[in-house]
Amino acid sequence: MNTNAKNANNRKAEETLSKEEANLWKTLQEELNSPLPVTGNDETNTSSDSGMHPLITFGLVAAFVAHGAIMFSLPPVLQGKGAPFLPTSAKGIGVMFRELKKLPQIVKKIQQKKEIRFLDLGSGDGRVVFRAAREGYFYKSIGYEINPGTYHSLHYLPTFDSIWTSIGSSYI
Structure with a gap:
């Protein structure tokens, strides 16, 4: 669709709308046609978004600590040190x-x-x-x-x- 046809469609839409609706329509069209700004100070681009959620981090650390505790408390048999000696009566x-x-x-x-x-x-x-x-x-x-x-x-x-x-x- 060429630009003349777009402008004609926009004018028809503006004629059928009230003044307030026409202003909203114009603002919407401008925002849709304008490029998005890319700035480093944008609220959506914070350093906390780049990391993991604190609960996920806590869960992973807790899982690793629990796994390590289990591994170090295993009996000597599973650590390759032989079976425990229990004499027969x-x-x-x-x-x-x-x-x-x-x-x-x-x-x-x-x-x-x-x-x-x-x-x-x-x-x-x-x-x-x-x-x-x-x-x-x-x-x-x-x-x-x-x-x-x-x-x-x-x-x-x-x-x-x-x-x-x-x-x-x-x-x-």
Whole structure:
């Protein structure tokens, strides 16, 4: 549409409107046709709009703090330091071997004089392994310990005989 046609349409609109409406119409047309001012002091361009909302910032910081607290309070197992050492009581070992003797598979192998191996994963101080060796039902009793702290502390204890005596005397 050319400019003459636009002007003609505007004049027709002004004739049908009252004076007040015509002034509003003219002002509106001027504002629509004028370029928008770009200034650094505009109220819509404040530095607070460029950052995050304070509640979002607080929420993110709180989430990171909570995550860090959980990570640092995890047990040593999850931090790669091995399993915690919890010794088996003498009563617990006694019950375990009594129930083991009742298993038909074990009784059958004992009667057939088959070689049965006993394996204890996470053997700690070796109480269960020593008891399995004392029972005489097993061809070989082996214990593995995955906690390096427990392993090294028990590795430097006095000789095997003193360990055997202290553990063995509680079962006699």
